[in-house]
Amino acid sequence: MSDTLSRLRAELIAAGQFFHSRGWVPATSSNFSARLADAEILITSSGQHKGRLDEGGFLRADLQGVSLDAGKRPSAETGLHTVMYRRDPAIGSVLHTHSVNATVLSMRLDQVVFDGYEVQKAFPGVETHEGRVVIPVFPNSQDIPALAAVVDAYLDANPHTVGYLIRGHGLYTWGVTVADTQRHIEALEFLFECVYRQMLLDR
Numbered sequence: 001m002s003d004t005l006s007r008l009r010a011e012l013i014a015a016g017q018f019f020h021s022r023g024w025v026p027a028t029s030s031n032f033s034a035r036l037a038d039a040e041i042l043i044t045s046s047g048q049h050k051g052r053l054d055e056g057g058f059l060r061a062d063l064q065g066v067s068l069d070a071g072k073r074p075s076a077e078t079g080l081h082t083v084m085y086r087r088d089p090a091i092g093s094v095l096h097t098h099s100v101n102a103t104v105l106s107m108r109l110d111q112v113v114f115d116g117y118e119v120q121k122a123f124p125g126v127e128t129h130e131g132r133v134v135i136p137v138f139p140n141s142q143d144i145p146a147l148a149a150v151v152d153a154y155l156d157a158n159p160h161t162v163g164y165l166i167r168g169h170g171l172y173t174w175g176v177t178v179a180d181t182q183r184h185i186e187a188l189e190f191l192f193e194c195v196y197r198q199m200l201l202d203r
């Protein structure tokens with residue numbers, strides 16, 4: 001067992017515990033991954049409770065989503081992780097969560113726009129609150145390869161995107177490290193809460 005695998009697995013377990021403490025990974029929802037090598041990732045196996053992960057809750061997969069650990073079934077949404085690792089060799093982690101705010105906003109909006117918030121600076125390349133960060137909302141689908149193709153095409157046209165929502169489903173974001181990606185989840189959740197509260201005030 002490599003040191004890298006042990007370290008990344010521990011980081012993903014800790015991320016799951018943090019997200020669970022915040023109510024962002026209910027039931028067996030959500031999935032987490034990290035890059036082990038150029039063409040290999042560590043990903044949660046399907047059906048695990050992501051707040052109570054242990055060492056057995058992970059497997060290695062290739063960038064086509066094929067399990068490299070016999071008998072272990074990767075997340076049903078592995079294709080939404082592997083599309084990101086194939087897109088950008090700098091991406092080292094992809095995290096997916098199912099918070100109430102992300103889910104509710106995705107049912108009401110076609111995109112979530114953050115504008116004027118200092119916390120926007122949590123995202124790579126953002127150095128001021130003066131500017132818009134757009135989080136697109138894609139229709140949900142059980143056809144993960146088709147959904148991954150929609151995401152891929154959107155990111156081709158909008159390469160500075162930091163995350164996306166799937167309608168009625170949840171949030172995906174990515175980063176260079178697990179810590180970076182966890183920060184993106186936390187910032188996005190803070191900003192979703194701000195947008196949600198603003199919508200209530202504006203009614």
Ligand SMILES: CSCCC(=O)C(=O)COP(=O)(O)O
Nearest residue numbers: 028029030031046047075076
């Ligand atoms: C119980 S939530 C439905 C599945 C889902 O959206 C999810 O994120 C978890 O799927 P996995 O196969 O990764 O456990």
Ligand SMILES: [Zn+2]
Nearest residue numbers: 029030096170
């Ligand atoms: Zn999901």
